[in-house]
Amino acid sequence: MPIEIFYLVIFALFLLFLLLGMHIHTVLLSIGVLGIIILEGLPTSQRSCKSNRIESLQVIR
Numbered sequence: 001m002p003i004e005i006f007y008l009v010i011f012a013l014f015l016l017f018l019l020l021g022m023h024i025h026t027v028l029l030s031i032g033v034l035g036i037i038i039l040e041g042l043p044t045s046q047r048s049c050k051s052n053r054i055e056s057l058q059v060i061r
Contacts, residue, residue, distance in 0.1 A: 014027060
């Protein structure tokens with residue numbers, strides 16, 4: 001799945017949750033959790049930069 005479609009899906013979910021009248025914090029939290037789940041399902045080539053950034057943050061600590 002191309003990353004542009006991923007952003008479109010998240011934006012559509014954001015609008016849907018807002019239309020349902022949920023609080024903004026609940027919307028952002030649910031989208032964040034959903035985004036993490038989708039990113040974990042992506043192939044490693046697309047998320048290699050993310051894991052490298054996490055490893056560098058752990059080294060800094």
